[in-house]
Every structure is written in structure tokens, then in C-alpha cells.
Amino acid sequence: MKLVRYKTRETSEEHLGLEWENDVLDILRLSRHLNTSVPHTMDDLLENSTHSINQIDETLDRAENLSVKTNNYLIPASELIYLPLIMRPEKILCVGMNYVEHIKATGGEVPTSPVFFNKFSNTLAAHRQTIPLQANAQHADYEAELVIVIGKEVNNVCEKNAEDAILGYTVGNDLSERAFQFQSSQWLIGKSMDHFAPIGPALVTKNEIKSVQDLTIETRRNGNLVQNSSTSDMLFSVAKIVSEASQYMTLKPGDLIFTGTPRGVILEQPKDKQKWLKAGDQIEISIESLGTLSNTFI
Structure with missing residues (x-):
């Protein structure tokens, strides 16, 4: 469905x-x-x-x-x-550094457990919604991500039973303003600008997905392929992420979990080749079985 x-x-x-x-x-x-x-x-x-x-x-x-x-x-x-699939999620969690090739490309350290951070509801946007880039957002970057939608309240769930908490999945773009993201050790301000978490177009129930850990994921910028990977490159699986998050907080219906981005973001490019998002750019993110999320920036 x-x-x-x-x-x-x-x-x-x-x-x-x-x-x-x-x-x-x-x-x-x-x-x-x-x-x-x-x-x-x-x-x-x-x-x-x-x-x-x-x-x-x-x-x-x-x-x-x-x-x-x-x-x-x-x-x-x-x-x-x-419209944004979920209007008022209690929590929007995100996982950083969760694709092996992305970790290699950025030169980051391989985490031993999921690296969680958060966004707020002001970041939500819908499929086909135009996204304004604030004047101070000079280093905006795309991040294609599989998004988990929680459908059942759980706390301290084991990895084996984590799927029971999941309603389904959607496509997300964890937009990031890189200069703000690395202004301090906390990524919050670079991740929480208005409309910096578009999701959609549909919430696909989990029974529609044969193998969530083997889905192709692609990003196109103005028609050009810039990310081409698979959820099989995830360091921590969907079940591990849900289980781990539930050890620290109660997950509730409507909570969203962005599961990390694969290789191919602007940040990975040499500094002299980093062409940040600008007005007029269109980003299309496609995940196998889930559809294509499209947004244009103004």
C-alpha cells in the first residue's frame, strides 16, 4: 500500500x-x-x-x-x-555516517554504533514543494536517504523484533548547510533550516518491500546522476537503527528516522569543485519500490 x-x-x-x-x-x-x-x-x-x-x-x-x-x-x-506525509512527528531522528562508501569518501571514522542527531518539524516539506534557500545558506547540500516511518509505540525493542515497530518507508532528502553544520561539534543548525527535510511522495507500507536492505538509491541534480548506490551499503541495518534508538527513547507512531546517505554528496568533492545548491536546481531522489521525490530550489 x-x-x-x-x-x-x-x-x-x-x-x-x-x-x-x-x-x-x-x-x-x-x-x-x-x-x-x-x-x-x-x-x-x-x-x-x-x-x-x-x-x-x-x-x-x-x-x-x-x-x-x-x-x-x-x-x-x-x-x-x-503535503508532507507526517505533519507533526514527535521525533525526527537522523543517522550520520551510515554508508560505507560515504564514510570512505569523507575520510570519517567508522562508528561502532549508529550516530544519531535530529531535525525539527519546521524542516518538513512535501514532494514537488519548492524549497527556498535562505540568503545565508551558501553551502547547501543534498543527501538521499531511506526514511523509516514508525507505526507502533516501542521502547527497548530487540533487533529481532524491531520490524514490528515499522509502518513503512519513504524517500527523504536530509538537506544540510555544511558551513553551519560544522560550525561546532553539534550538527543541529546546519540540519534544521526551514524545509530541509522533504519526504515523499508516498508512505509505502513494509509489506510492499521485498528486502529493505537491497534497494537501489539514486539522486539526480538537474537530470545528472550524482548518487548511485544501494541500501546494502548501510553500515547499520534498518532493524539495528530502530532497536538502538529505542534503547534511549520511546518511539511513537509517526516518528521519522532518516537512515543516512550514500556516496556522492557535494561535501565529498575537492573544495575547488564544490558547486553548492542554488536557486533553480532540481533534485530528484529515487529509491527502488518507493518512488521519486522531486524538489526545486528558489
Whole structure:
């Protein structure tokens, strides 16, 4: 299941839909026709994600059994406005230095446990949202990342059971202002500028993913391939990251965990070849089975 949070150009009301090939299925309108119940918003879904997903599945099954044509409930993706998948996560955690080749390229030390830092909700942005670069953001860099979406409250979970806490995954860009990031030993200000954590376009439930540790991940800058890797290059697996984080804090539904970026970021280039992000640049990040997140900078 590929869940999308969106609004239409005619209304500011939030909708929850399903990515349906190149369109989005208005699951609420379909459920009203069929007299079934589905979550109205992503927040509703997160209150009990297992039950909510079962409701959506039951609605789709009922439509099929009654030969209801879902085509009548589709909205072309080009006609809607994507919203950040999660509006108010309690936590946005990020893992640094988690791809082997990226560590080599930056000359960093290999960590012995996941290196956590955080972003705030002000950083969230949506698929196709334009992202303003503040005047003082002179060294902005892209970072393609697999993002974990937590669906169940857990604390002190073992690695073996960590997957139970995961609702699904999405594509993220851990945008970084490098001069600010390395101003001190704390990376916070370089990571937390407004709209510096776009995610989307869809939240893909974990049952859709055959092997999360073997997904291709690519970044294109203005059409040119700049990152080309696989989640198999991760130093710490998704399960390890979730388990480790839960040793220190309770993870809750809607929490987001960015899992690190592969080789190919601007920071790795020699100083005389570092061409930082600028107005007019378009960054497209594609992760196998998850889709493509696209943002343009202004």
C-alpha cells in the first residue's frame, strides 16, 4: 500500500489517498459509496495503523467483489498538491555516517554504533514543494536517504523484533548547510533550516518491500546522476537503527528516522569543485519500490 497525503487545488482540506499507478485513489469517497469505514487523515491512520490498513484493504476488497470501478475515484497526480506525509512527528531522528562508501569518501571514522542527531518539524516539506534557500545558506547540500516511518509505540525493542515497530518507508532528502553544520561539534543548525527535510511522495507500507536492505538509491541534480548506490551499503541495518534508538527513547507512531546517505554528496568533492545548491536546481531522489521525490530550489 502506498499512502499519500494531499489536497486539491479546489480545497485546502487534507486528504488521505492511495498511489494508483500514475494517479491517486480517493479512498474516502470510495468508502462512502460502499458504506465502509476508512481513516480520513494520516493522523487518523497513525492512531491504530494496523486497524486502519485493514479497513482500507476491506474497502478495496468490497469494491472488487461488487465490481465497482476504482477508475471513477482516481485523481491525476498532476492535479493535486502533495503535503508532507507526517505533519507533526514527535521525533525526527537522523543517522550520520551510515554508508560505507560515504564514510570512505569523507575520510570519517567508522562508528561502532549508529550516530544519531535530529531535525525539527519546521524542516518538513512535501514532494514537488519548492524549497527556498535562505540568503545565508551558501553551502547547501543534498543527501538521499531511506526514511523509516514508525507505526507502533516501542521502547527497548530487540533487533529481532524491531520490524514490528515499522509502518513503512519513504524517500527523504536530509538537506544540510555544511558551513553551519560544522560550525561546532553539534550538527543541529546546519540540519534544521526551514524545509530541509522533504519526504515523499508516498508512505509505502513494509509489506510492499521485498528486502529493505537491497534497494537501489539514486539522486539526480538537474537530470545528472550524482548518487548511485544501494541500501546494502548501510553500515547499520534498518532493524539495528530502530532497536538502538529505542534503547534511549520511546518511539511513537509517526516518528521519522532518516537512515543516512550514500556516496556522492557535494561535501565529498575537492573544495575547488564544490558547486553548492542554488536557486533553480532540481533534485530528484529515487529509491527502488518507493518512488521519486522531486524538489526545486528558489
